[in-house]
Amino acid sequence: MIPLSSADTDTTEEVVVDEGRQALLDAIRGELGEAVVADHLVPGQDLWVRVASDAWGTTAEYLRERQRFRFFSWSSVIDWKPSPWGRSQTASVDDAPDSPLAEVPEMQHGVTGGDTRFQVIGRVHNLGTQLGVTLKADVPDDTMTVDSWVSTYAGADWHEREAWEMFGVNYAGHPGLRNLYLPGDFEGNPMRKDFPLLSRLVKPWPGIVDVEPMPENETGGDA
Amino acid sequence: MTAISDRRQMAYIANQAADARVNLELEAEGMTLNIGPQHPATHGTLRIVVRLDGEQVIEADPVMGYMHRGYEKLAEVRTYPQVTTLVNRIDWLGSFANEVPFILACERLMEVEAPPRAQWIRTIFHELGRIANVTLFLGDLGVQLGAITPVFLAFRDREYILNQIEAATGGRFHPNFDRIGGLKDDLPAGWIAETKVALDKIREFCNTLEDLLMGNEIFQSRTRGVGVIPADVGLAYGLTGANIRASGVDWDLRRDNPVGLPYDQVDWKVWTHPDGDSFARCWLRMQEVRESCNIVEQLLDTIPGGPIMAKVPRVIKVPEGEAYVATENPLGMMSYYVVSQGGLEPFRVKIRSASFSNMSIAPWLLKGVYMPDVITILASLYFILGDIDR
Amino acid sequence: MSALLSVELAYWQSTPIRLIFALVAVLLPAGGAVYLYLFKMMSFMQSRLGPMEAGPYGSMQLLAEVGKWMQKEDIFPRKADKIVFALAPYVVLLSTFLLVLVVPFGPDAYFVDLDVGVFFALAVSSVSVIGILMAGWASANKYSLLGGLRAAGQLIAYELPMVLAVVGVVIQAGTLSMQGIVRAQAEGEIFGFGGLGNPYIITQFVGFAIFMIAVQAELSMTPFDMPIAESELVTGYLTEYSGMRFLLFFIGEFATANIFAFFASVLFLGGWTVPPFITDIFGIEYDDAIFNVLGPIVMLTKMLLVTFLVYWARFSYPRFREDQLQRFAWKILIPISLVNIFVTGVLKVVF
Numbered sequence: 035m036i037p038l039s040s041a042d043t044d045t046t047e048e049v050v051v052d053e054g055r056q057a058l059l060d061a062i063r064g065e066l067g068e069a070v071v072a073d074h075l076v077p078g079q080d081l082w083v084r085v086a087s088d089a090w091g092t093t094a095e096y097l098r099e100r101q102r103f104r105f106f107s108w109s110s111v112i113d114w115k116p117s118p119w120g121r122s123q124t125a126s127v128d129d130a131p132d133s134p135l136a137e138v139p140e141m142q143h144g145v146t147g148g149d150t151r152f153q154v155i156g157r158v159h160n161l162g163t164q165l166g167v168t169l170k171a172d173v174p175d176d177t178m179t180v181d182s183w184v185s186t187y188a189g190a191d192w193h194e195r196e197a198w199e200m201f202g203v204n205y206a207g208h209p210g211l212r213n214l215y216l217p218g219d220f221e222g223n224p225m226r227k228d229f230p231l232l233s234r235l236v237k238p239w240p241g242i243v244d245v246e247p248m249p250e251n252e253t254g255g256d257a
Numbered sequence: 258m259t260a261i262s263d264r265r266q267m268a269y270i271a272n273q274a275a276d277a278r279v280n281l282e283l284e285a286e287g288m289t290l291n292i293g294p295q296h297p298a299t300h301g302t303l304r305i306v307v308r309l310d311g312e313q314v315i316e317a318d319p320v321m322g323y324m325h326r327g328y329e330k331l332a333e334v335r336t337y338p339q340v341t342t343l344v345n346r347i348d349w350l351g352s353f354a355n356e357v358p359f360i361l362a363c364e365r366l367m368e369v370e371a372p373p374r375a376q377w378i379r380t381i382f383h384e385l386g387r388i389a390n391v392t393l394f395l396g397d398l399g400v401q402l403g404a405i406t407p408v409f410l411a412f413r414d415r416e417y418i419l420n421q422i423e424a425a426t427g428g429r430f431h432p433n434f435d436r437i438g439g440l441k442d443d444l445p446a447g448w449i450a451e452t453k454v455a456l457d458k459i460r461e462f463c464n465t466l467e468d469l470l471m472g473n474e475i476f477q478s479r480t481r482g483v484g485v486i487p488a489d490v491g492l493a494y495g496l497t498g499a500n501i502r503a504s505g506v507d508w509d510l511r512r513d514n515p516v517g518l519p520y521d522q523v524d525w526k527v528w529t530h531p532d533g534d535s536f537a538r539c540w541l542r543m544q545e546v547r548e549s550c551n552i553v554e555q556l557l558d559t560i561p562g563g564p565i566m567a568k569v570p571r572v573i574k575v576p577e578g579e580a581y582v583a584t585e586n587p588l589g590m591m592s593y594y595v596v597s598q599g600g601l602e603p604f605r606v607k608i609r610s611a612s613f614s615n616m617s618i619a620p621w622l623l624k625g626v627y628m629p630d631v632i633t634i635l636a637s638l639y640f641i642l643g644d645i646d647r
Numbered sequence: 648m649s650a651l652l653s654v655e656l657a658y659w660q661s662t663p664i665r666l667i668f669a670l671v672a673v674l675l676p677a678g679g680a681v682y683l684y685l686f687k688m689m690s691f692m693q694s695r696l697g698p699m700e701a702g703p704y705g706s707m708q709l710l711a712e713v714g715k716w717m718q719k720e721d722i723f724p725r726k727a728d729k730i731v732f733a734l735a736p737y738v739v740l741l742s743t744f745l746l747v748l749v750v751p752f753g754p755d756a757y758f759v760d761l762d763v764g765v766f767f768a769l770a771v772s773s774v775s776v777i778g779i780l781m782a783g784w785a786s787a788n789k790y791s792l793l794g795g796l797r798a799a800g801q802l803i804a805y806e807l808p809m810v811l812a813v814v815g816v817v818i819q820a821g822t823l824s825m826q827g828i829v830r831a832q833a834e835g836e837i838f839g840f841g842g843l844g845n846p847y848i849i850t851q852f853v854g855f856a857i858f859m860i861a862v863q864a865e866l867s868m869t870p871f872d873m874p875i876a877e878s879e880l881v882t883g884y885l886t887e888y889s890g891m892r893f894l895l896f897f898i899g900e901f902a903t904a905n906i907f908a909f910f911a912s913v914l915f916l917g918g919w920t921v922p923p924f925i926t927d928i929f930g931i932e933y934d935d936a937i938f939n940v941l942g943p944i945v946m947l948t949k950m951l952l953v954t955f956l957v958y959w960a961r962f963s964y965p966r967f968r969e970d971q972l973q974r975f976a977w978k979i980l981i982p983i984s985l986v987n988i989f990v991t992g993v994l995k996v997v998f
Contacts, residue, residue, distance in 0.1 A: 079365065080581055104492040107583070108609040112596060117333070144579045144596050144604075155594070155607070157581065161492070161506065164513050168581060168594075189495035192617040215322035215646065225330055290789050296881065312793070312969060401878045403869050403966030409693035469963070475870050476965045628793070629968045632879050 052077035054165055058101070059083065062167075065096055071172075072146040084146040084170040090154060091181025091207070093169055097158055098186050106187035107166065109156030109194065111173070111201040114141050114148060117227040150175050152203055156183065156190075173203050182208040200225035287315055292631070294323045300397065301642025303616075307623070307631065314631060317623035319616060324646040332606040337363055337437060337573050340603065344593075345431040347610055348644040351390035351587035353382040353422070356435040359606075361517045362582040362595040363437045366575045371517065375439040375565045380518045381556050382422065382434065383584070384549045385452075388459055389418045390587035391546050394639050395463075398539055399470050401636035402479055407470050414462040417455035424448060437573055439566035449557045456550045463547055471540060480536035484622055484634035487533060494621070495614035498589025499541045500638060504533035510585035518584065523555040535637035542639070574601060588612050588644055612644035665758055672747050676950060677902040678709050683951070684958040685901070692962050716897075719890035726787035727887065735785060736888070736895035738778030743902045745771040750909045751826050753919050753942030754934050764825035765817060768910060769810050772865065775899065776802045779874065782896075783884040794883020797969060798874035801864055804976040805871075809861035811984035815854040815991040816847050816914045829918030833933055842924040848915040853987045855915045857980055859953075862907045863960060864972070866900065870964040871972060904957055905950055912949035919946050 055075055062083055063070050069089035074082040085093045097103040141151065152173035159166040173180055182205035183190035194205045195214040202223040205211065213220065222229055293304035302323035308315040328347065332340045344359055345352040357379060364370065371379070396411020419429045425444050426432035434441050470476050486496065488504040501508065509527040511520040528544040530537035575597040583592030589611030596605040615638050622638075623631055686708060690697030698705030723729055749764040751757040761767050776799055783795015817823055820831040835845025848855045864871040875883040885896055912918060919942030920933055931937055967975065 082579070104489065106493055106495045106614075107590070107592070108495065108594075108607065108614070110594075110607045112605050112607075116598075142598055144577075144598075157594075157609075161508050166581075166583075187495070188490070188493045188621070189614055189617050192613065213322075215325040217322070224327065231330060231334060288789060290793075399965060403872060403876065403878065404964055405689075405869075406693050406962050409695060413694050470965065473965060475967055478971055479965060479968055627968065627970070629873070629876070629879055636878075 054163055055081045058163075058165055058167065061101065062093075062097075065100070066093060069093070074145040080166070080168065082146045082168045082170060084148070084153075084172075087172050087174055087180055090169075090171040091183065091186070093171075094156070094158065094183045094186045097167070097169075101160060102162055103158040103160045103167070105159040105161055106183070106189045107157040107159050109154065109183060109190055109197065111197045111203050111225075112144070112153045112155055113151060113201060113225065113227045114143050114153065115151050115227045116141065146170055148172055152178070152201060154180050154197070154203065156193075158187070177204075178202060179204040179206050181206050184208055199223065202226065287311075290628075294320075301640075303640070303642055303645065305619070305623075305631070305635075307628075309628065312628040314623050314626050314628065317620055317631070319619050321616075321645055324642050326643075326647065328647050329606055329608055332603055332608075334602060336601045337575060337603065340606065341435055342431075342433050344608070345433055346643055347608065347647055348390070348586065348588055348591070348612070348641050349430060350393055350641060351386035352430055353426075353432045353434060354386040354390075354584070354586040355591065356433070357383055357518070358516075358582045358584045358586075358591055359593045359595070360435045360437055361584070362580040362593045363573075363575055364517065365580040365582060366578050366595065366597055367437065367569070367573075368576075369438045369567050369569055371439045371567055372564050373519070373561045374443075374563045375567075376517060376519050377556055377560045378440055378444060378565065379435065380520065381452075381553055381560075382426070382432065383518065383586075384553045384556075385418055385422055387587040388456075388546055388549050388553070389415050389422070391542050391549075392418070392459060392462065395466050395470075395539070395543055395546070398636055401632050402476060404470060404473075404476075407466055410462060410465060410469075414458050417458045421448065421452045421455050424451070436566065436569075438569035439564070443565050449560070452557060453554060456554055460547060460550055463543055466543065471543065477536060479629075479633055480539060480637065481532075481534055483535045483630050484626065484637060485532070485534045486618065486622065490621070491533070491618065494618040496589070496618060497611050497614065498585065498587075499538055499545060500589060500615050502528065503530045503537035503541045505529055505531045510583055510590055514583070516582050516584065519556070520552070522559065523552050525552050525555075535633050538637040538639070572601070574599065575603070583609070586611055588639060588641060589615055608647055610644045610647055612640035612642075613647070616640050616645055669744060669747055669758065672750070672752070673743060673902045673906070674898070676905040676947060677898060679947075680905055680951065680954050680958075681901050682706060682709055684954060688955075688958060689962050713894060716890055716894040721891060722887070722889045724787050724887050728785040728787070731781050731785035732887075733892070735778045735782035736892045736899065738781060739775045739899040740778075740895050742771055742774035742778065743899050743906060745774065746903065746906045747909075749825055750906065750913065750946075751829060751919060751942075752946050753939040755936075756919075756939045756942055757826070760824060760826050763823045765813055765823045765828070765914075768825075769806070769813065772903075772907075773802065773806055775903065778899075779884050782888070786884065786887040788887050790880045790882075791884045791886050794874045794876070794880045794886070797876075797880075798867060798884060800969070801867065801871065801874060801972060804973055805861045805864035805980075808857050808976060808980035808984050809865065811981065811988060812854040812857040812861060813914060815851050815984075815987050818988065818991050818995055819847060819850060825913055825918075829913055829920055830933070832917040833920040833923065842927075843922045844917055844920065846915065846917040846922075851915060851987075851991070853983065854991075855911070857984050857987070858911060858914070859956060860980065862904075862911065863957060864976070866904050866907065866957070868904070868957060868961040870960065870966045872961075872966050873969055873972065876966065904954060908950040908953035908957065909946060911953045912946060916949045916953070918949075919943070921945055 052075065059073055059075060059081060066085065066089060069086045070083060071086055072084040150172040154171050154173055156169045157166055158169070171180060180203065182194055184194065185207060192214060194208055195211060197203055198205060198211045199213045199216050200223055287308050287310040290307050290309050291304065292307060294302040304320040304323065305317055306320060307317045328343050331343055335343065340359060341356045344355045347355045392411050392415045396408035399405065399407030422432055423429045425448055426434040486500070486504050488506050491501045491504050492506065507527060507529050512527055515521050525548055528541055528548065530541050577597055577599040579594070579596045581592060581594045583590050591611050592609040594607035595603050598604040619635070619638070622634055626634065686697045686705065698708035701707040701711045723732060746768055748758045749761055749768050751760065779798040780795050783791045783798065816828060820828045822828060822831065832846050833844045837843065837845050837849065867874045875885060885893065888896060919938065926933065
């Protein structure tokens with residue numbers, strides 16, 4: 035939590051050690067051992083834990099049953115592949131909107147790293163300690179399957195259905211992977227980065243050219 | 258990849274079969290009733306397929322997506338300041354509150370903090386959004402249960418709040434007022450006094466409604482003991498906001514995790530109710546409107562001076578990283594998971610909207626209730642279609 | 648009625664006249680009450696103005712609405728049972744017109760004076776159930792079907808408390824004739840004081856309360872509007888109706904409300920008479936011809952008072968649930984009305 039005292043103190047440097055989150059991380063590491071692939075802790079803000087793909091289900095079970103993480107916040111998928119359609123706002127890659135780019139930038143994983151194109155991501159919360167943890171796991175590129183959380187957190191049902199239709203990630207043990215938002219005959223997984231945003235192809239975004247010209251000095255400040 | 262397309266084919270067939278079942282006129286065991294997508298009770302385009310035995314629901318299956326706008330995808334091709342315009346439309350009744358967690362997440366990534374005056378004004382608008390939103394809920398509740406008068410009173414009194422929002426931001430519904438590092442504008446002259454008058458109108462409305470609706474025996478007999486959610490089930494389904502506090506869970510993000518919003522500077526109370534039924538949820542929301550009035554009043558009195566924008570670059574480039582910020586919005590917990598790769602636009606924005614999780618309990622909750630209670634339960638869960646479909 | 652016109656008319660001559668009077672007796676109060684209460688009172692309760700443009704103060708709004716409905720397309724759902732679907736609104740309206748026949752508006756201003764007028768009225772008021780069931784079934788719509796079935800269950804359940812509430816009045820008046828009941832109230836005395844007559848609302852206030860609740864349910868107005876239940880069943884059995892047929896249902900609903908209010912004023916408020924101390928002041932008798940003119944005005948005033956109660960409840964309350972409604976009828980209203988009959992009977996014998 036960011037202290038709100040006054041603007042002149044530098045807030046990000048105050049908290050150095052986050053005991054609660056560190057203890058939680060140690061407990062998770064102690065219980066899951068090898069399954070914890072990477073972690074990332076920002077003191078006073080958040081905790082990320084990346085687990086092995088096959089430990090996705092058991093991690094949730096452990097957190098709910100042993101660590102009293104009773105509240106299921108959400109779960110989703112991240113597609114780490116940069117969009118082959120360019121990054122729309124940057125003029126150089128926006129020139130060819132009707133066909134995918136010839137060379138796609140390197141895949142660049144966020145905090146806690148990663149090896150595969152897709153990562154499942156989920157967040158659970160402990161009401162007693164008021165600590166939340168963001169869990170990540172790689173989705174194997176060949177099977178595209180991870181364990182479902184539905185048996186642990188009933189609320190994961192709809193979130194996993196959404197992720198299934200939007201990214202094409204399969205959840206083993208989910209009671210009914212039906213389309214949630216998309217019509218029944220929809221083809222493709224719209225949230226994947228290589229799924230074109232059709233409105234942009236039909237009418238390319240003018241980008242930032244139609245607003246006032248940018249000043250040379252980027253750090254001008256608007257206060 | 259063939260495996261996936263095969264599976265999709267199978268899913269497609271299964272879906273068609275499900276549609277065929279839905280469209281069957283009468284089944285051997287009970288009748289299938291298709292509530293929505295155009296139905297007076299769903300205030301939006303929610304469709305619920307219920308199987309009825311007489312008037313008792315055997316099975317209910319919400320079908321969404323009639324209003325899915327793909328904000329997560331759209332956010333990936335917009336600059337950070339542009340995203341606020343989109344997310345305004347998620348929960349359209351309390352729209353300023355949608356902007357706040359996104360802006361806070363961006364600020365966290367950029368390591369910028371808004372000046373105190375901006376934080377105060379943000380909190381005020383966050384709460385005004387809650388008041389405007391829940392006031393309409395309280396009126397709408399009457400319509401759902403057959404009393405037509407409260408909704409007109411709600412529309413009338415909500416207008417005072419919307420006028421205040423409009424006076425300061427220029428937009429009644431979609432202020433689009435929040436900026437990374439602060440706010441677009443300062444408050445206009447005389448706004449604080451006028452807002453206090455508006456708050457009195459809302460308090461008066463709450464009292465009227467308590468007499469007219471909440472205290473009514475018919476209303477109580479319709480809502481008490483209907484749609485009881487045990488705390489543990491609610492948490493597993495991800496219920497938040499008044500829905501989970503009505504089940505006795507004392508958890509409010511405003512108090513427990515006030516990220517960048519000065520809720521710890523005011524004296525207020527988190528209401529809970531032990532029952533977990535529809536009445537508890539409705540009653541709780543009313544108390545929260547009153548509490549919000551108190552919060553806003555105190556914030557108006559203590560609002561500090563100073564600038565309303567921190568030093569931010571003219572062209573906003575968010576450094577690489579991931580941030581997650583959740584706030585207590587009118588409908589419950591709303592959070593954004595923003596992944597930045599250092600560009601002008603977010604790499605991925607996961608929007609966790611409250612109604613989506615709140616409604617996911619519906620199939621569990623609607624099993625075995627009577628047809629009129631379906632409406633009561635849906636009304637008391639309080640969803641906004643834009644918040645479900647995003 | 649022929650006595651009212653002071654001429655002897657043949658059957659074929661008097662029938663059109665009666666028809667016109669019946670139309671006036673049904674439509675005029677219905678239009679008035681709809682404008683006064685549905686448009687204006689509801690608007691004021693909800694802090695708005697209501698219709699203001701059509702005519703002075705919006706008074707022609709109803710005519711405009713009727714014109715709108717008549718222009719609209721008469722839609723038949725494809726799977727509907729066309730004949731039944733088309734007939735249903737007329738059956739509902741038939742019940743309304745049959746009801747108005749036995750209402751007395753003056754010493755000679757009545758359509759028929761049956762010896763069993765009360766019995767007839769209660770009997771024909773149930774005819775509308777058939778129309779509603781027909782509408783619900785023939786629409787080939789699940790909402791309509793649910794609404795129709797709910798309406799049938801509800802109307803049958805509330806028929807009983809209504810009859811039992813009236814029985815108290817009948818015992819006290821000693822007659823089933825509407826005119827007889829009016830006379831009995833005008834000529835009655837309360838503990839030897841005859842200045843007010845004996846409007847049965849004083850002695851039969853329990854009966855009056857039950858009667859009004861049952862009327863509210865019979866009219867399926869909030870809090871008993873489950874058959875229409877807008878937020879659950881769209882509009883129940885009315886869902887598939889449009890244009891003229893919807894208008895007929897609309898007239899049926901609001902005209903019946905007025906006619907039940909006429910009944911309430913006949914049974915409990917003294918009908919077309921005014922309290923005897925007023926007639927004493929002006930030196931007129933109940934049999935004077937002046938009451939053929941005064942009577943309808945008095946009835947209209949009393950009717951508006953009673954309908955005010957009906958609409959007041961309609962705009963204020965949320966609706967019951969189906970099972971609560973049945974429980975309310977069978978476990979609360981019927982026992983109370985039975986006790987009321989018993990007490991009335993005992994007191995009748997004692998005094």
